[in-house]
Amino acid sequence: MELEYLINPLGIDIIHPHLTWNIIGDDINNQIAFEITYKINGGEEKIINKETSSVCYEFEEELKSRDFVSWKIRVKNEKDIWSKYSKESYFSIGLLNKNDWSAKWIFGDYSVSKKQRYPVDYFKKEFEVDNLSKAFLYITSLGIYEAQINGVKVGNAILSPGSTDPRKRVQYYTYDVSNLLKEGHNEIIILLSDGWYRGSIGAKGFTYVFGEYTEVLAQLKFLPLKGKLE
Secondary structure, three states, X not given: OEEOOEOOOOOEOOOOOEEEOOOOOOOOOOEEEEEEEEEEOOOOOXXXXXXXXXOEEEOOOOOOOOOEEEEEEEEEEOOOOEOOOOOOEEEEEOOOOHHHOOOOOEOOOOXXXXXXXXXXXXXXXXXXXXXXXXXXXXXXXXXXXXXXXXXXXXXXXXXXXXOOOOOOOOOOEEEEOHHHOOOEEEEEEEEEEOHHHHOOEOXXXXXXXXXXXXXXXXXXXXXXXXXXXX
């Protein structure tokens, strides 16, 4: 089961994404119909039935920023035999509009010279969590960052958010950090370094290619659940 050729993607920007699947096993060889069951933000269960052999479906309900969708599927063969439901998959919508970002860009102490500054800026924020639910971290930087929540690295990517021309495009990551949080006291730490933004790059080692100050933008959002998500 895939969505836009991805497995359980987070933070996509397609409000009518394509769901695809493969039929594996001897019980159901020829699909003549499918049934998709899905929930948005843990809300009411909805069902889609289609009489078709197509293994691709364009999600018809228009989705909004931060929507989290869980879904599963079963198919029927020419003998009117239904398969078992698949394992549940999921995806989420990213921040589609500029005003979805309530966070602000922050940067380190540039009042001292480069030789006096540490090679990495260190940002830390402590916060309290009540009624723990699903939570997502949206983060990007002008430079290279690594985020940690309660001492555990967020995600498995390195050199994030990658190399782009930030004058035209700055890409951000979406992480499900629900399992890194705990009831009560929490802390998030972000390490930020020069990277391609203002570091020494290229054969001639040019510096400050894109800008003078490295910055980071991070926003932690809790999903407004209508019901419990497993």
